[in-house]
Amino acid sequence: MCLAIPMCIVHLDELSALCEARGQQRRVSLLPLFGEPLAPGDWVQVHLERAVQRMTAEEAAAAWEV
Secondary structure (H helix, E strand, O other): OOOOOEEEEEEEEOOOEEEEEOOOOEEEHHHOOOOOOOOOEEEEEEEEEEEEEOOHHHHEEEEEEE
């Protein structure tokens, strides 16, 4: 089973982002989402230091409830 963590983008570089969730920050690769229009405040699922899917704030909140 794989686990992806919902994280909010705090700051973007070209192919990476500083993301935050529950007070923890991580630098993650955005390469799997290359071409997606991303901005600070957007939510992504992070797996193995890579953003693998864009998600809404509501989806992120629901994932944290589980």
